[in-house]
Amino acid sequence: MPLIYLKNKHNGITYVYESENYWDKTKKQSRSRRICIGKLDPLSGELIPSRRLATPSVKPGPVSATESKRLFAGATWLLSAIGEKLGITADLKQCFPKQYKQLLSIAYYLILEDHNPLIRFSKWAMTHQHPYGKDIPSQRSSDFFASITEEARERFFRLQGKRRAEQEYWAYDTTSLSSYSEGLRQVKYGMNKEHDPLPQMNLALLFGEQSNLPFYYRKLPGNISDVQTVKNLLADMDFFSYKKIKLVMDRGFYSEANINAMYQHHLKFLIGAKVTLKYVQAELMAAKPELQKWENFDPDHNLYAYSKTITWKYTQQRPYKGDVLEEERRAYLHLYFNKEKETEDASRLNRLLTKLKTELESGKRDPAHEKSYAKYFEVTTTPKRGTVVKPKQEAIDAAIRNYGYFALLSNEIKDPIEALDVYRNKDLIEKAFGNLKERLNFRRMEVSSERSLDGKLFVEFVALIFLSYIKKVMQDKKLFQRYTMQGLLDELDVIECYERSGHDLRFGEITKRQLEIYEALEIAPPTSL
Template identity: 30%
Template sequence: MSYFINQKIGKYIYVYEVESYWDPLKKQPRQKRRYVGKKDAATGEVITPRKGFVPRSAQDFGHIYLLRHIAQRIGLIEVIQKSFPELTRELLALSMYQVLEAKPLYLCKPWAEVTYLKDPIELSSQRISRIVEELGKVQEVREKFFAEWTHMQKGIRAIIFDITSLSSYSTLLEYLEWGYNRDGEKLPQVNLGLIVGEPRGLPLAYRVYPGSIADVSTLKNIIVLLEYLGVKEFTFILDRGFYSAANIQEMGREKIQFVMPLSFSTALASRLISKHRAALQSPLQGFYYKGRPMFHVKEEVQINDTAVHAHVFHDERRKADEMEHLMRRIVDIEALVQGKEFRRAEDVQAYMEQVFPRSVHLFDLTREEEGFRLIRKAKAISRLMNRMRKTILITNNPALEREELLNLYRRKDVLEKMFETIKNELEGGRLKISSREAMEGRLFLTYLSLILYSELSRVMKEKDLYRSYTVSEVLFELKKLRAVTLNNGKVYLTELSKKQRMLFENFEVPIPVRT
């Protein structure tokens, strides 16, 4: 049986409903109270609390508010709406989820429940699987998206293109093949080629290749794709894997300017280093680049009747660091081999490749009574030292000066960081798929997420935020700003901290005052 009591606190009288019950643990009667309301002193009426002002839920808000504004500002939402009008909300939510959480897609539903998405979205594991499959089946729509998105990127002056490997345990995907794995994994793979536009540094499009396809053979079709995307009058920035006489002739025929490093395995590279060894130590060839002393020599050369300009750079300070590192590794590998027992020379070489990759050609191997011993090859080590901190860049643009050439080539670091982001930040390093459609759909979602992540990173670099934060730390700080929904449906935000205000201002996003 329950009854009511009045309790005066200060000048107010509060009414509680009291219910008695028997506590079997303490073996004694106890009471529990339920607050009923406040009694009006004049009329004696009990005023119940306004249920509409009771919080119904509190959800993470600040980080997704930032991403939504960035997606709007760079035009990503507009292009998604044009290409996928019926999936716009789902694709935006899934791409933001990958940036914010970097977890498998099947965990998106519990994330959506604690994140303020304004309108509820069905993101069950089954629904996401259907979306991924649907994305993978509509190649023509994905191509339309690439074209619309590239058209929105005004003022493209350079194109960076490179390829990375994505491994998988799947046995059901025909694109998975054995090939050169850039991460050293002993698994079948697909190759992902990514096109990035400069100066914004945002992904434009991508291509998927069977795992056995070599980088050098992909360039001709990429030139065709760029023509379809409407990209004209640009400079191609490529890595050494794309070097071939045929590719250089193709770019010359298409009147495409390019910058790429010359592989040290070529006879031309050996000749240039040998010819200019003295000049690369002459004070007459010295200059400063971003606070570092460097040396530079330029020579016009012919590659299969195509004239290009070879720029040879040497960084003496970094050479000293690399020589110290090399000698330490040489001494270490000698001691390790001498301290172990091996049955065959092949076992020694396999161990050396594991501990010190590509070191086998630096030593002769002899067998003695105590075991195997390494003998240094003077010429091989000297050749390696001579190449240290030397870079040979070739270009068909005679107007490029040394500083501008280095600036252009070092922009490829943007793409290398994108590959790291795909594998480490967006949960895309190991493909967990069972069909080509699922693979294509999954990679398209990763591509959308990479656009958002790249813009985040670009602004952080521009505003010098990397001195104090990582991308994850920025998002975690903003995540603390929450949206509280009341029973009456109204929403308010928790207090905005100084750090959160500073971050929104740096990203030039309006300070949120209400949702």
């Protein structure tokens, strides 16, 4: 239901109402009814639920059951404890006071039942203890997804963003999600990053590099390129009032307009830059003799690294003044050379040139290679000699000249190795996309309506926060040497709890190995009263 915000003129308090439309049979016209669900905090702007909607405080720990059951509870206990620790449960409860338990239960299912479709939730719910405690049939889950509002999602993003460390860099990237549906408005044919022939929707994700936790996403039309998304990202950052923002992005997001926009918004950034850019090429040619000196070699990364302070020519269109502001900004250009990468790049080019030449001489041209044909070869055809393919050596030499080199641009990080470590750490976002597509079974969307898609995607995102936390702790504690993630969750999932009418919840025996897992994950094991 849509939310309505009304400010009381007498006390200055903004009250929040849920508005519901209905048909008045007597007056034969459409009417609406409003229910007050709370008020806005004057300082934070967050919703303070009405007392009648607030869940009564209860003593922590097991509670009395109303019927006798034996359920698996060790893994769901872990997820509930993580939800409390990260503030996920509290934020969901504030944003979805009537729905958060259903949302958490579906998220738990997606995490614990690897690759299983949601239609099997009923079977899982019968054997596991979970927040909602009841079945959510397939049709009801679709209705539930459609009931998740944009306003509530935005409040959750704002709350989660405030829990992240402001000093950390935020990795930003996009991925493509394929779909069989032709009814979704943002599903379009575009540059599919996984070469899937289906139409797609793109998903942008923002990820904390120190916390290793996602806290914002946005879906995009499938035919939108990465470089076009940055402007809206910056607008969203302003909307959510995120402060001291630091972004790290790959070179797919690089453009002069985007760099100027980040300067204009006073953001710190680290971004990949193509070495073929005119100013990068000029600095690289001048720095090559210095760059490949032994003193600039870093043995830990097996490459040469060199930094140069440069002047960025900043421009800003000012429609309100009818002019263009032109100023100079300081930036740091980091240049790198990797001998192994140079060899790999040269080998790849040789294989490509051989393939292109064979295609041209045989007459079996590939339409996808037309630009490469024109770039690297001159093709002539005569009645006597047939097709003659001659390489353009100047173009080949120009390509070889840059092999093994790459560049990063920042307006904050001065040290090239520090910049490289921060940039490479953004790979965690690729792993998060892998979790979303593979483990959470969202590689190909199987929803038919926009509202169901929005709701399901949000639940998948919540599940991704839990998975990201577990993965980070497992890496920090070296648990991957002994378990896969599924193996660790399965180890805890066999712990049973017993619900008997009129008695408190009681947990079964917990092995030493299971206790060690809880301890490593910094979660107190379940106990019985």
